[in-house]
Amino acid sequence: MIFKRDRRLTSQAGEIFDILDDHYPEAAIALNFESPLQLLVAIILAAQCTDERVNSVTEGLFRKYPTVKDYAGVKLQELEEDIRSTGFYRNKAKSIKNAAALIVDEFNDKVPDNLDDLVKLPGIGRKSANIILNECFDTPAIGVDTHVLRLSRRLGFSDEKNPDKVEKDLCAVIPSEKWHRVTRVLTLHGKTLCSARKPLCGQCPVEKLCAWRKTESGS
Ligand code: SF4
Numbered sequence: 001m002i003f004k005r006d007r008r009l010t011s012q013a014g015e016i017f018d019i020l021d022d023h024y025p026e027a028a029i030a031l032n033f034e035s036p037l038q039l040l041v042a043i044i045l046a047a048q049c050t051d052e053r054v055n056s057v058t059e060g061l062f063r064k065y066p067t068v069k070d071y072a073g074v075k076l077q078e079l080e081e082d083i084r085s086t087g088f089y090r091n092k093a094k095s096i097k098n099a100a101a102l103i104v105d106e107f108n109d110k111v112p113d114n115l116d117d118l119v120k121l122p123g124i125g126r127k128s129a130n131i132i133l134n135e136c137f138d139t140p141a142i143g144v145d146t147h148v149l150r151l152s153r154r155l156g157f158s159d160e161k162n163p164d165k166v167e168k169d170l171c172a173v174i175p176s177e178k179w180h181r182v183t184r185v186l187t188l189h190g191k192t193l194c195s196a197r198k199p200l201c202g203q204c205p206v207e208k209l210c211a212w213r214k215t216e217s218g219s
Contacts, residue, residue, distance in 0.1 A: 013157050013173035016209050020185050023205045027184040029135055031055065036111035036136040037103075038062055041071070043131060044095050044123040049086040057086055068109050071100035095123025113137045126164060131183060140179035142170050147190025148183055154194065156211030 021027075030051035033039040038058065045054045061082055065071050071079070079093040086092060099121040103111060111132070112118050118129035130141035142148070144163035148170075152158040158169035174182060193200045201213050 012209060013155075014175055014178070016155055016157075016206050017174050017178060017182070017185070019205050019209075020189055021178070021181055024185050024188045027181065027188040029131070029184060032058060033135075034062075036113075036132060037068055039132055039136055040099065040111055040121070040124065040128075041065075041096055043128045044092055044099070045083060045086045047092070048088055053086060057083060068100045068103050068111075071096055072104045092123070098122040099124065111136070113139070115141075126167070130167070134180055134183065140176060142167050142174075142179050143183045144170070145183065145187060146196075147187045147194075150196055151186045151190050151194055154199075154210060154212035155206065 029039075031039065031042040031046060032055045033042050041061070042054055042058050045057060064082065065074065074097065076093055076097055079097060080089050083089050083092055083096075102121055103109060106120075107117065112121075113133070113136075115126070115129050115133065118124055118132060119126055124132075127143040127145055129143075131143035133139040133141045134143065144152070144167045149161075149163055149166050152166050152170055153160075157173055158166045160166045160169060170182060171179065190196075193204050199212075201207050201210070201216070204210065204213075207213055
């Protein structure tokens with residue numbers, strides 16, 4: 001079903017987001033990390049894998065590979081074994097090793113702090129780059145994951161399906177001083193109350209303002 005963006009609701013986006021932000025003061029990225037390099041590795045591992053599994057794998061991984069040169073220099077097969085339980089381990093190992101090699105060769109051993117360079121790294125797309133910028137470099141940015149995309153459409157913030165276009169719409173309707181909270185809050189809302197299959201609208205703090213809910217209830 002396609003939900004057309006409601007202009008009145010779009011103008012309420014800031015208000016709707018504030019209610020959700022207040023509802024989830026604890027909203028934070030679920031991946032454990034202590035540096036941009038650790039977050040980059042965790043994000044690559046998180047594709048098609050739970051945050052819990054990633055965190056349990058990275059606990060030992062971060063101890064074994066403390067520097068970017070450790071990832072760049074490891075034999076691919078060894079890294080594959082270390083991350084096997086996260087699934088798609090061959091592609092993930094290749095991305096981590098190649099991203100590390102590029103960071104060593106082109107970026108002086110430092111994870112880049114800007115979007116253009118981050119998206120040059122294997123395994124890092126615009127969503128992941130924005131999350132790294134937001135969490136590590138004090139650069140407010142919105143990473144559009146599956147939860148953010150679904151919520152943006154349901155709440156009437158965007159009627160796009162392409163994550164880059166949804167990001168653009170979100171940046172247009174939510175004030176920039178709140179961007180650093182958008183991915184954290186919408187992702188948590190998507191994981192707790194507003195799941196893809198069975199949203200718990202009766203418990204939702206923005207039920208009366210939600211475009212999707214209005215369509216569902218016919219009001
Ligand atoms: S009212 Fe329902 S569909 Fe709308 S945001 Fe809340 S849980 Fe999601």
